[in-house]
Amino acid sequence: CSSKYVLSALHPMWQGPLVAPGGNRQSPIDIRVRKSVFDPHLKPLTPDYDPRTCSQIWNNGYSFLVEYDDTTDKSTLKGGPLEDNFRLCQFHFHWGESNAWGSEHTVDRRLFPAELHMVHWNSDKYSRFEEAVMEENGLAVIGVFLKIGKRHEGLQKLVDVLPAVRHKDSVVEFTRFDPACLLPSNIDDYWTYAGSLTTPPLTEAVTWIIMKQHIEVSHDQLAVFRSLLFTSAEEEVQKSMVNNFRVQQSLQGRTVRSSFT
Ligand SMILES: NS(O)(O)c1ccc(OCc2cn(-c3ccccc3)nn2)cc1
Ligand SMILES: [Zn+2]
Numbered sequence: 001c002s003s004k005y006v007l008s009a010l011h012p013m014w015q016g017p018l019v020a021p022g023g024n025r026q027s028p029i030d031i032r033v034r035k036s037v038f039d040p041h042l043k044p045l046t047p048d049y050d051p052r053t054c055s056q057i058w059n060n061g062y063s064f065l066v067e068y069d070d071t072t073d074k075s076t077l078k079g080g081p082l083e084d085n086f087r088l089c090q091f092h093f094h095w096g097e098s099n100a101w102g103s104e105h106t107v108d109r110r111l112f113p114a115e116l117h118m119v120h121w122n123s124d125k126y127s128r129f130e131e132a133v134m135e136e137n138g139l140a141v142i143g144v145f146l147k148i149g150k151r152h153e154g155l156q157k158l159v160d161v162l163p164a165v166r167h168k169d170s171v172v173e174f175t176r177f178d179p180a181c182l183l184p185s186n187i188d189d190y191w192t193y194a195g196s197l198t199t200p201p202l203t204e205a206v207t208w209i210i211m212k213q214h215i216e217v218s219h220d221q222l223a224v225f226r227s228l229l230f231t232s233a234e235e236e237v238q239k240s241m242v243n244n245f246r247v248q249q250s251l252q253g254r255t256v257r258s259s260f261t
Pocket of ligand 1: 119130131141196197198199200201
């Protein structure tokens with residue numbers, strides 16, 4: 001998905017509007033477990049990803065994106081709270097400068113060192129990501145919390161190539177990466193709510209699906225994320241890419257549903 005120009009408008013310590021003008025379904029949020037409502041009608045989530053659609057990694061000056069060819073229905077997400085078929089277009093992460101914080105969503109105020117976002121767009125209703133991103137039911141993002149623990153073998157292929165995209169606007173070819181390896185073993189237990197992009201354009205287009213089970217990565221693997229830079233090679237002052245998360249937004253009366261009791 002060509003999210004080339006919009007995100008690059010982002011300033012790393014982006015001081016954009018804390019809430020989009022007129023926004024009443026902004027993200028991220030704190031998930032209050034006891035306030036979430038079990039919905040027995042929520043179906044199991046059925047991701048079906050083809051690693052051959054993986055195409056490149058690029059540093060957009062805010063995070064690093066692993067992009068997938070979304071011109072056909074090869075890597076898709078269905079089920080869960082979703083009525084339509086959604087196509088994977090990219091995944092990226094948010095993280096802190098220390099292991100004490102970094103995630104965008106929290107669970108009963110608990111912060112995680114990082115959070116993975118797998119971004120999909122509604123290919124039943126729209127013909128491209130750029131169109132879907134402006135529509136209420138346009139996107140579905142799976143959020144997975146990262147904790148520090150054992151080394152994540154599947155992630156290492158990605159970690160090894162990060163130095164090649166150290167600077168903003170750098171791109172490298174990256175192929176045959178199966179994003180399913182980043183999902184937790186249990187994807188049946190999740191929270192879901194109506195929200196927004198957490199970076200500009202902050203559009204209220206996202207059905208969020210936040211996994212209850214986290215994945216583990218090693219301290220050293222996360223340290224490589226922090227070796228990336230917000231700044232391009234030409235800029236004199238280099239800024240470490242850390243703390244690329246948005247402040248939490250108010251729930252404004254929304255209900256968070258859970259797929260589990
Ligand atoms: N962090 S997050 O998962 O919420 C998340 C996920 C995807 C995002 O894409 C921004 C974007 C918008 N556009 C765009 C391009 C053309 C026209 C209109 C918009 N391109 N990239 C931002 C945040
Ligand atoms: Zn994100």
